Amino acid sequence: MSALIQLNNVTKNYRRGKEGIAIFDGLTMGIEEGDFVAIMGPSGSGKTTLLNLLGGTDRTDGGEIWFDGERIDGYSEGQLAAWRARSVGFIFQFYNLMPVLTAAQNVELPLMLTKLSPKKRRDNVETALKIVELSDRAKHKPKELSGGQQQRVAIARAIVSDPKLILADEPTGDLDRATANDILRTLQLLNKKLGKTIVMVTHDPEAARFATRTLHLDKGRFVEAMA
Amino acid sequence: MNDFDLVRKNLFRKPLRTILLTVSIFMAFLIFGMLTSLNVALDAASETGTSGNRLIVSNKINFTQPLPISYLNRVATIKGVTGVTHQSWFGAYYRDQRQGFFPGFYVDPETYLALYGDQVKLTEPEKKAFMSERTGVLVGKSLADRYGWKLGQTIPISSNIYVKPDGGRTWDMKITGIFTGAKPTDSTSAIYFHYDYVNETRTFGRDTIGNIAIRTVSPDLNDSIAKTVDAMFANSSAETSTVDEKTFARAFLKQAGDLNFIVTMVVAAAFTAILMIVSTTLVSAMRERTKEIGVMKTLGFSSPRVLRMVLGEALLLSTMGAVLGLGVSALILKGLAKSPAGAQLGDLSMAPTVAVSGLLLAITLGLVTGAIPAVSALRMSIIDALNRR
Numbered sequence: 030m031s032a033l034i035q036l037n038n039v040t041k042n043y044r045r046g047k048e049g050i051a052i053f054d055g056l057t058m059g060i061e062e063g064d065f066v067a068i069m070g071p072s073g074s075g076k077t078t079l080l081n082l083l084g085g086t087d088r089t090d091g092g093e094i095w096f097d098g099e100r101i102d103g104y105s106e107g108q109l110a111a112w113r114a115r116s117v118g119f120i121f122q123f124y125n126l127m128p129v130l131t132a133a134q135n136v137e138l139p140l141m142l143t144k145l146s147p148k149k150r151r152d153n154v155e156t157a158l159k160i161v162e163l164s165d166r167a168k169h170k171p172k173e174l175s176g177g178q179q180q181r182v183a184i185a186r187a188i189v190s191d192p193k194l195i196l197a198d199e200p201t202g203d204l205d206r207a208t209a210n211d212i213l214r215t216l217q218l219l220n221k222k223l224g225k226t227i228v229m230v231t232h233d234p235e236a237a238r239f240a241t242r243t244l245h246l247d248k249g250r251f252v253e254a255m256a
Numbered sequence: 257m258n259d260f261d262l263v264r265k266n267l268f269r270k271p272l273r274t275i276l277l278t279v280s281i282f283m284a285f286l287i288f289g290m291l292t293s294l295n296v297a298l299d300a301a302s303e304t305g306t307s308g309n310r311l312i313v314s315n316k317i318n319f320t321q322p323l324p325i326s327y328l329n330r331v332a333t334i335k336g337v338t339g340v341t342h343q344s345w346f347g348a349y350y351r352d353q354r355q356g357f358f359p360g361f362y363v364d365p366e367t368y369l370a371l372y373g374d375q376v377k378l379t380e381p382e383k384k385a386f387m388s389e390r391t392g393v394l395v396g397k398s399l400a401d402r403y404g405w406k407l408g409q410t411i412p413i414s415s416n417i418y419v420k421p422d423g424g425r426t427w428d429m430k431i432t433g434i435f436t437g438a439k440p441t442d443s444t445s446a447i448y449f450h451y452d453y454v455n456e457t458r459t460f461g462r463d464t465i466g467n468i469a470i471r472t473v474s475p476d477l478n479d480s481i482a483k484t485v486d487a488m489f490a491n492s493s494a495e496t497s498t499v500d501e502k503t504f505a506r507a508f509l510k511q512a513g514d515l516n517f518i519v520t521m522v523v524a525a526a527f528t529a530i531l532m533i534v535s536t537t538l539v540s541a542m543r544e545r546t547k548e549i550g551v552m553k554t555l556g557f558s559s560p561r562v563l564r565m566v567l568g569e570a571l572l573l574s575t576m577g578a579v580l581g582l583g584v585s586a587l588i589l590k591g592l593a594k595s596p597a598g599a600q601l602g603d604l605s606m607a608p609t610v611a612v613s614g615l616l617l618a619i620t621l622g623l624v625t626g627a628i629p630a631v632s633a634l635r636m637s638i639i640d641a642l643n644r645r
Contacts, residue, residue, distance in 0.1 A: 081638075081639060084554070086553075086554055086638040086639060086642075087638075087639055106558075106559060107558050107559075107560075110553065110556050110557065110558045110559070111556065111558070112556075113554065113555070113556040114555065114556025114557075115556075119551075119554050119555065121551070121642075125547065125548070125551045125642075127548055127551075128269070129265040129266060129268075129269045130257075130262075130265065134257050137257050138257075138552070138555055139555050139556065141257065141258070141259070141262075141557075142555070142556045142557065186555075
């Protein structure tokens with residue numbers, strides 16, 4: 030396996046009032062293509078910040094971020110948006126679906142950023158919904174779906190444009206155990222069958238067991254342990 | 257699904273709010289459409305029948321005050337004057353005052369047609385009949401159509417000003433001509449009849465006239481002739497004010513005040529109120545969707561594209577309200593044009609310029625009301641948007 034994502038000597042600080050807080054001070058790490066990494070750690074350890082840096086939704090104060098041979102930390106806002114659209118799928122704790130759109134339309138959103146024909150778009154949406162076993166709910170709006178179903182729609186949205194990387198921020202944090210396991214099995218399937226690289230932030234050790242490896246992050250530093 | 261679908265779905269996520277906003281904008285554009293069209297119609301009416309080489313002499317106190325008819329011959333002697341006539345307001349109505357008044361003037365037939373023959377289009381037999389028939393009346397085609405009057409018919413024309421010795425207010429008149437205007441759009445809602453017929457039978461105001469119309473050799477001489485006329489009657493019991501015909505027509509039609517100013521103020525007040533309401537509502541609607549905007553940006557929608565979508569919502573909203581408002585005002589104007597009051601205003605309809613200005617105003621309204629939420633969506637960082645509760 031080769032490193033899909035490489036962070037070199039990354040620093041990230043936040044200002045809280047007049048006080049500067051260092052989240053990362055020279056963080057170096059690599060995530061291989063096809064990995065399913067769980068990131069665990071106490072609150073404030075920098076898990077979500079790391080996910081934001083990996084997804085290009087936040088910027089470093091220093092160091093380098095490489096993705097698939099491209100250095101992305103110097104990209105402009107527009108370049109980062111285009112890169113996210115083609116390379117990254119996002120899954121959030123609270124699903125973050127558009128309430129005015131149906132499940133299929135929510136899944137179609139990332140495809141609005143591509144030049145695919147309407148037919149190809151429909152085909153991709155159908156395939157993505159089939160993968161998450163929600164074809165029969167395509168025309169339902171989010172409020173007509175259960176939490177688990179909404180999260181599966183969000184997963185379909187994350188994979189519909191066939192990105193290499195999927196970033197999941199507490200994807201099971203709002204779900205009961207059984208539903209959470211369903212979601213995690215789906216993520217595992219995406220990793221094993223479709224070869225997606227997945228980085229998942231979680232507080233839940235049960236969830237972390239579905240990953241191929243777990244990184245424990247504490248005060249901006251991490252310790253790797255096999256799941 | 258495309259960007260427009262998203263804009264439309266977002267706009268109608270709370271249908272009641274969108275309907276109420278549309279109704280507010282609709283009301284503003286209804287006011288705009290009606291008042292602006294009325295103003296345009298009045299402007300057009302004041303242009304109708306005016307000529308560059310004609311002057312109007314009226315009483316300096318107010319044009320509703322009379323002038324002695326003896327002034328006519330004195331004015332005619334001024335160098336550069338090639339023709340004079342007079343016309344007086346009768347306060348005319350047909351049978352029932354409640355149906356409204358129409359412009360009715362008593363004139364000297366021969367000199368009037370000599371000066372205004374270009375505006376009052378008649379056949380030669382009609383002209384001759386009018387001049388020879390003391391009770392003859394010329395009626396405009398639109399007025400004749402409205403009341404179903406025919407050539408040769410005798411009609412009772414009443415005045416809300418003049419009274420006959422027997423206490424009556426009605427003069428029977430025989431239609432000797434039905435005239436059209438110089439242009440198809442010219443108002444033809446007036447009537448003209450004999451000064452002598454009214455003068456002999458009215459109980460007051462005998463041997464007086466409303467105003468004098470002068471034709472000059474050239475518009476270049478208008479100023480000097482106007483000054484000469486006013487100087488001629490200075491310090492008399494009826495001093496005069498002489499202006500060109502267009503100025504007089506505007507003053508006559510805008511007796512109620514400066515309509516341009518009133519229309520501008522009313523429309524500005526309506527739009528300022530709507531601007532505040534719509535802006536505030538859009539800002540708060542956008543705040544409700546902060547997280548969704550953060551998600552869209554996370555998925556890869558660029559900030560300028562998000563800005564365009566937010567602006568698109570404001571534009572769609574204002575355009576819907578504007579199209580409805582302008583459409584309904586066009587229909588109301590059409591209905592009003594057929595009413596007795598509307599017929600006096602000439603071509604009372606929505607001019608293309610009013611419709612185009614309305615649509616431009618809608619675009620401006622959309623851009624202005626959408627600017628604050630759009631710019632805040634443009635500037636919103638993904639982290640802040642997703643963390644907002």
